Amino acid sequence: MFFTYLRRELRRRKKAAIVISLGLALGIALVITVNSVSAGMTQAQGKVLQSLYGLGTDMTVTKAATPTAASSGRPNFDFNARDDSKSQSSDRVNVQGFQSLASTVVTKVKAQSGVKSAVGGLSLNVTKVNGTFDRGTFSQAPNAGGQNGGGQNGGGNSSGQPQGQVQGGGANFSIDSYTVYGTDVTNLDLGPLTSSKITSGRAFTSADAKAKVVILDSAYAKTKKLKVGSTLTVSSVKLKVIGIATADSGDSAANAYIPLTEAQTLADSKNKVTTIYVQATDSKKIDSVKTAIQKNVSGTTVTTSADLASTVSGSLSTASSLATNVGKWLSIAVLIAAFLVAALLTSSAVNRRVREFGTLKALGWKSGRVTRQVMGEAFVNGLIGGALGIGLGLAGAYTVTAISPTLSASLASSSGGGGQGGPGGGGFGGPGRQAAAKAIDVTLTAPVSLNTIALAVALAVLGGLIAGTFGGWRASRLRPADALRRVE
Template identity: 80%
Template sequence: MFLIYLRRELRRRKKAALVISMGLALGIALVITVNSVSAGMSAAQGKVLESLYGLGTDMTVTKAQTATAASSGAPKFDFDAQSNSSSKKQSSDNVRVQGFQSLASSVVTKVSQQTGVASAVGGLSLNVTKVDGSFTQGQAKSTTGSSSGGGQQGGQGGGNSTAQPQVQGGGANFSVNSYTVFGTDVSNLDLGPLTTSKITSGRTFKAAETNAKVAVVDSAYAKTKKYKVGSTVTISGTKFKIIGIATADSGSSTANLYIPLKQAQTLADSKNKVTTIYVKATDSKKISAVKATIQKNISGTTVTTSSDLASTVSGSLSTASNLATSVGKWLSIAVLIAAFLVAALLTSSAVSRRVREFGTLKALGWKSGRVTRQVMGEAFVNGLLGGALGIALGLAGAYTVTAISPTLSASLGSTSSGGGQGGPGGGGPGQQTASKAIDIALTAPVSVNTIALAVALAVLGGLIAGTFGGWRASRLRPADALRRVE
């Protein structure tokens, strides 16, 4: 009887039911869209942080440079002198450790032994400045001229004189090329900045190539320098064979070249040294505790987590994220509350127009509880219908955002003091200074939790509306029906 009467009343009041459902649907759709966009913002921010950290990395351990260490590494270039006048090609590389003060490789082992650490690997960040060109030696030439004796002492006549020799010709033509090199622990490629790049040509390192003269090149740098798999690149007199081309998932790589860690240590004369230690925790929920443990047991180090870096993200991504968080969520809550109130008022109003109907039912023996349940049942169905429409509209909104994929830019600011360049290409994520912007395409993924939230809101909206309407219906008396009889 309950379901039969419920279906009949909903069919009879289709317009009123549709209005109530659409009010709830708009509020629920806005909640879904805002939550999906916020999730997309978080995913985009995660890509920015991964471009520094590396996929699967929970934190990094570094040591800030001291003022003395930062100022002592000025580049120096030495060229051999040439005794003849011919043009001679000259080339010199200056390889410097970049970003942070070096840590002993033994610190990597010490970090990996800390409670809560699943694994840890070290990396060495280098900056190479290459000066390449030629000198052309000038020629010393003297000129001979005549002079009159009118002004000479002793009354002598004119004569020839030889002027001081002058250098003619000669010069120099040099180009300067600066690029970054990252020494990678090839025995563990599951951590570190190279994990954010996909090998699009050739292959990655093998575990046995710990001291091999091989290199993986970032695709953008390879395109600029016209490098291909099989080409060679010379760094400070050492030739490296290119075995792979890597394309960064985030659109911005951390280094131009990746080589085995031992080779990087040899080039920089930094045996058994690293600049950044990449750490993976055993439990992602205990990262803060692991950070505190490392800082306590390994003095002088700086531990940086993704949450530390998240606050430094700037650019349109940060602006849009703040807008979605501060304005979007509050707006969706306000609209949702308004939708609930409108649904409740409309349901209550509908009950007031059904005084004669409910009064007659009570006169026929319906108890107040049964009338209340009937009204709440109708409101509950309206809420479910509004939830279904809201989910459809919300999915359409999220799909539209994903289809448009607006591009947002982001960059990371400094999170600690000390001289150094930022990023693993510049020493690690703890000191990102003047980093170039990373362009991220925004998506709006809809999670199961978001759909569950929408269903819960639909049920809640129906219950709120039904409570108001049921309370109003329970107060009706059979005598009220007689007053409304025309």
């Protein structure tokens, strides 16, 4: 009887059912679209962070900032003054940020509660000056042996003017600066190289720990016209290119990757690292792991992905803020409006059915049965609205994904010299300092998760129950005698 009456009433009042369902559907569709776009923002932000962190990294540990005497930090270049050599070349290999930690700190970090894995890396900056000197020729003036020659003016005449001149000669030098990252080849599951895919050649193996080999970023290799089998010379050390890596995010953490031991040797930083990449046993315990490291490992700064995410700027940050703040409150406002409209329309429908409900009560229907009947109708309207809302929400999310708008993002970076603290200073992520100076373009998608669908269903049921409860309450208060005196 309940379902028969329910089906008949829904068919008889199609327009009202459609209006109520559409009102709920629009609110639910907006919630799905906003949640999906927010999830896409999170994924896009993750791509930006991955270019610095590397896949699977939850936090990084760097040396804490300490006040130091002012220093220019400028590298010096020495050139040979041999008569038979015109070509000159000089390299300077410096630790990025000029801050480093002892390798033993990696062991201490690994021993902390909640740490699943930790690996150290050394970030270097190589500056290479290369060019040629051309010796000039000195020609003496005809009166070079005059009366005042060789006097206090060093070969000048009585007027103090030189009696000869240098012709030709000069210098032509180019400066090439690039980043090199020392990777612990015995543990390749963490670090910036994990965000790149080997597209040519091979990856490092544990046997490469002391080998003079290098993996180049694909963009740098293309610029320098290097390939697998080529040789990259760093400070007179020849490194064989064994692989070409392409960054998943489009922006690599470093131009070249070499074994950690070789990087320490080149920079004269034996048993030193600039960054420790840490993976927690549980992503929900990242904050507690950070606290434990800061408490038990002195002289370090711990930066989590959440800390770094707050420094993301650009159109990605603006869009993320809009999706999070404006989208959230807009969704709430629309949902409240949809629920109120559904409740008011259901109540209005009850008012138009006064005589019907009065007759049913006169025939013996209890108030509770009338209430359940009204709530059943509203519940079905909610389910219909939920189904329509899910369909509209999926269409909205698909449209965003199909359009795939491109957003730019960059990360705040403090300047040079080291010891500045925070993500930039002290060399957050080492190569992260280099990547932070570049804008990264990411494509926005709007993935729809099962949790979002479940939320939509829950909202549909809630909307139906709210409307049904209000309408049922109105219906339960009707008295048969008063209802029969009214004409529908």
